[in-house]
Amino acid sequence: EDQVTQSPEALRLQEGESSSLNCSYTVSGLRGLFWYRQDPGKGPEFLFTLYSAGEEKEKERLKATLTKKESFLHITAPKPEDSATYLCLVGAGSYQLTFGKGTKLSVIP
């Protein structure tokens, strides 16, 4: 059975304190890994897509990386507006899409 695990479940950072979120997966035939941001009361907002090990994507203070077993979302010098829940979605095999349960990030001024 496909499994997607995100860690930590929650993370509190001081403004400017860099850190990483993890998404580990056990799937047959990775077809794509997606990172989303979700604010309270809203739908997930797309951030990045990664398709193969070694691939990296960057956007402002965020950088996503991918290996054969996991993906990291690195947050550099975060600001309070980066506070949100970050979700990982894994597409694999024959049309299997599995979300992780997310990491709730709080950035304290």
Next chain:
Amino acid sequence: DAGVIQSPRHEVTEMGQEVTLRCKPISGHDYLFWYRQTMMRGLELLIYFNNNVPIDDSGMPEDRFSAKMPNASFSTLKIQPSEPRDSAVYFCASSRLAGGLYNEQFFGPGTRLTVL
């Protein structure tokens, strides 16, 4: 573009009643997905359509749940009869054909369903 549109945004109903959730995908998108989000289980894929045809409904929890897509600009998710354990936020998402199933999805704002 207005993005994915869902209605209603909030629905409160009593156990046993029929509930219909509606979704309008982004124009030109070929895939449409229905998800359910709860605190316990997170986001779960219920069903998805490609070119208005249901492709995989293995995530639909029970026969009480049904979904249709009569045309490229409209889909419904129906629960009949509803039960308190159906209370959740239901999201609709759509994506373009380019890249196939594994292309970025754009989510609607969700419908918060409460079954009393």
